[in-house]
Amino acid sequence: MNWQKFFNIKLSLIFFLSSLISYSQNLTELQNKYPDESEIALEVSEHYFISLNKNNEIEVKSNSVEDYLLLKNTSAGVSINESLVFSELISVTAFEAYTIGNEAEKFKKTPVKIIVDKPYNSSSVFDSDTKLKVFTFSNLSQGTRKVLKHNLDFKDPMLLHRFNFTAGIPSVSRKIVLTVDKSIEIGYKIFNDTDHLVKLTTEENKKNTTYTFVINDAPIFRNEPKTAGRSYELPHLHFWISSYTIKGEKTPVFGKVEGLYKYYSDFIKNVNKTEDPALKKFTLELVKDAKTNDEKMEKIFKFAQEQIKYVAFESGYEGFIPRNASLVFERKFGDCKDMSSIMTEMAKYAEVPNVNLTWIGTRELPYSYEELPTPAVDNHMIATYERNGEIIFLDATDSQVPFGLPSEFIQGKEALISNGDLFKIVKVPTLTADQNKYEDVYSYVLNGNKIEGKGKLKTNGLTRSYYLNVMSDISKNRKKYIEGILERGNDKLNVVSFTENNIQDKTLPYEIDYIFENDNYVVHAGDETYLNMFLHKPLIDLIFDEERKTTADLDRLQNFEFKTAFKIPENTKVTYVPENVTFEDAFIKYKINFNKTANEILLNYTIENKKTYIKPSEVKSWNESLKKLKSNLNETIVIKKA
Template identity: 30%
Template sequence: MTLKLNRLILSGLIFILTITTLSAQNNKSKSYIISKSDSYTIDIRSNHPDIQLFSEEKKWIGDKDDNRVKGNRIDYTTAFEDITDVEAFSISPDKKKQKVKLIQTADVEIEDIFYHDMKYKYYYFDGLTEGSETYSSYKKLYRKPQFLDKFYFKDNLDCKNSRISLKISKDVEIGYLLHGDGTDKIAFTTSSEGNYNIYNWELKDSENEETFDSAPPISYYSPHLIFYIKSYKTNSGVQKVLGSVDDLYKFYFETTKDINKTSEVALKAKADELTKGLTKNLDKAKVVFDYVQESLNYVAFEDGMGGFIPREAADVFQKKYGDCKDIANLLNEMLNHVGIESHISWIGTRHNNYTYEEVPTPIVDNHMIAVANIDNDYYFLDATGNFSIFPNPSPFIQGKQALLKIDADHYKLLKVPVIAAQNNNTTAKIKFTLEGNAIKGNVDLALKGFVKSEFVGNYNSIVDKNELLKNYLSRFVDRISTSAITVSNNDLSEQSTTIKSDFKIDQWAKNIDGKLLLKPILFFPFSDSRIDAVKRNAPYQFDFKKSYDFNYEFELPEGYTPEFIPENFKLDTNLVSAAILYSQVGNKLMVSQTMTLNTILLNKSDFENWNAAIKSITKYYNQNIILAKK
């Protein structure tokens, strides 16, 4: 899914264990960062930017067993960066200095990437006790002016002082942007020193950046600085680097201008074979898309500029594997061959929330797709998944900008739509009767859109399909027992996947003084999704908008009539909508239950309204009907 792996790592020193790894709760003093700083110097040497970073960090140790203080890690890419002068030592409470014994180098482990040039240096401190201090520093040389790091002011420990300084030659013009929450607390100063402009950003007394379930990446909320070189002066004039989307596109175009020189006879013949007899471009696009998705295996190679340049479409077609840019390139070539206007396109996934206009650097994107113009409608085609359903985009590019390659001087920026909740729908028809204190019946589920893709991807790849189906149904009612489960349309068609099953739920009804009490609602979407608005600082992210339409048919037991039926319920907010409607038709109680998730991201300002809505919905989920003897 990557181009070159985007700059996802925090600048400066990175801990061997991720920031989600915490030591067990104890009464020991809290460790904290005394100071951390990144100091950049950018000069022009031999008519080219010379970019050097000196990074250092000091910590005070409270709990020596806290994994966050045991060691450090420095990530880098060998093709574009050099790490030198690594220094690390600890100082005991009685002022004894102890250098780290061993600084090692290892390959970064990244799922789904077969080969890459990303490495890290790491080391551990010895002899730490409460009151110890650690010191770490290194130098980094950047070979490509387009690939600079972000700087995150907060960290996985409280930090007394966090600072980034840029010492920039007056022959260099830079751009910069503060992003995330709380940037108003970051002090900014600028000054001049000889032939340099000096920029300083500083944050004092920050609390540690916690991680939370279902949170987007920290680029959404953790305060950080992005800076980039716009241009620099040389003996031959001003050289542009990354001052605008135009500049970024020119850089990207250079990486792709010489691709697809190998003969494409075989892939074109395959495209002709797939589309033979088809007259509509949408039909042609679907069969080509499905073929590429089903036939190719995702295998990524991230080696230097090879992480940015798509491989020859003919080679990818022959070998049947590639990464996102390779697969996008092949799909693009096949679509164009059968007469469909298509463009390879750079795009950032929802891993970040930048736009090309505000961050015109390679930080903004980490993915490539094909964008097809069919009957004046644009389709954002990502064939890197196994079960994406044409013509939907993949969930993780919804709402993002795509940068379409047109020619050397022209490009187009388009925004991927967020797929409507009604298109990602779960419909259920549930019929049940009462047997003693148990209910027994059958359910007929229909899944479409992303809901279908998610289910089919899991179902078709798992060995124990019956267990998966039982777990899928039991996520609605944990005490449900199922039998006679069948699945149909578990394919790449737009037709809904159907799941049919008989079920039984014991001890669902209560007999109190001859009257029967039971809940007519069996499925409870989002009933457990209230958010701790006090403790949680991060947004809450959903994969996609979705909707539920459940229709229940409860056959009343002989000799009983409803004494109490809950009132109808309806709620409509910009975050979530729901309705529960009751009616009686003869000896059957009919219940219509609908729910719609109207957003893919809850910001902290939404938490209170979200919790109020879920509380109200859950209250009506739990309403009982009362049946009395006639």
């Protein structure tokens, strides 16, 4: 008999039974501690093994455990799905899923029977090998545990997962363990742990070093409106291969931007090596009337925006390697890398210098290249065009952004520009509020309880592109969306008719000429009528919960400008007009100006947000600013019968 094996089995059984008794005893304690929670994570752990195989290649494998306890009864016989993600680059080598019954069920272990592989559906992904393995846990009740264990094999050891130390439910313990061969050096960084809740211990033997990062009673982070990205506040760990040593020769990998650029360069080194006569001929025809390089690039950029349909590819290394421009031109569709590939190649044919492939992370990723020089810093690719020391950011995935402006979701981010053996890191500017203007001029009259009027709305910059991007996906009820843009007064707004201008010409403001009416908008009290002239009240619906834990992203700086005229009804007089107001602080600024004439009341007001990110520590002050604005926008004029 193998006594060591028998001893290990017996020890595991004792540990398993003792854990059941422990959790049974602690159920009431956990219910009292988390009275509003229906579920808790007893353990979430990942153990990575990083080593060199017989061929001196780096291998990364992981074992994971997720163990959840139900604190409340749910619907009878309820089923809950849990899933894990896998792909060509990250394969599942083993898995086990089961429930452990509550005390009344004598802690019976029941394997999950319904296990289904499903595509990882995303409306923006055309071709993906990413899949979900979905486990259906059945007949769950108070005190039941659901356990999921799985092992992963990472085909590319440079593409490693981050580990989150928090979740949307309470966690007793969340842990990541890294067991690393002595011939391999790793780097790691813990983000958002200012209170040092994550504890690190290390152990060494002759062959390995083991790093254990653990957090107990982790804080809860739930989904909140307009969240910038979970990585802004959630405590999490990134780790990477820094170097490995074979026969005394040390090879650096990550840890500096140079290593990241070298890794990226391998993905693009064989792209667009052969000239494509058809694409070259088309390009020369496209730019033949252009007199400057700027005009050439504007035409190329517009072609990529309008003629290359954006679809994402996430199948193996296709998610990292741009396709040749010839193939993109032939198929007329591609992802962000493909759009960048065809723009850079067309620029070459048009003899426009300094147009290069560029990696970038969108705004949901908070990292700089210095603090995280690994592939986790990026999730997007664009092209950049440099002339006279200025860089134009060309993101053709935004089909509406004008040439010369960055897309909304890369503002303020660092970009890594490729140029052969060299690279450059530059920061994308954040557009000013005046560049993203919402300008509305309208006049109206009072007809009983209804107001009736007409006006013209102009939007430019990223405000323009935002509205047109959303409307490009709307095939029905465009009128309803126009009413949403105008936000006239109350939910009784009816846009009687409208005309849109400059939809195709991105150099001009997007305009809407409209005729509108609002029923039941005014309030009558005796011989007095109360009218709120602020038919549009920007920002005030962005008052956040003051217990908010995550940074809010307002997407863009924006200037709202309104010029309104109300015709005073005959045989009436205006007995009250609100005072003019000017206000500015760190978050917003606004100016309100009333002007009463013999026949009209003119109201001009401007409102501007001065920040795109609102941190949790700023929410209270932000709310106070908006409450002041809301108070001013709720002021009414008073009209009395003469």
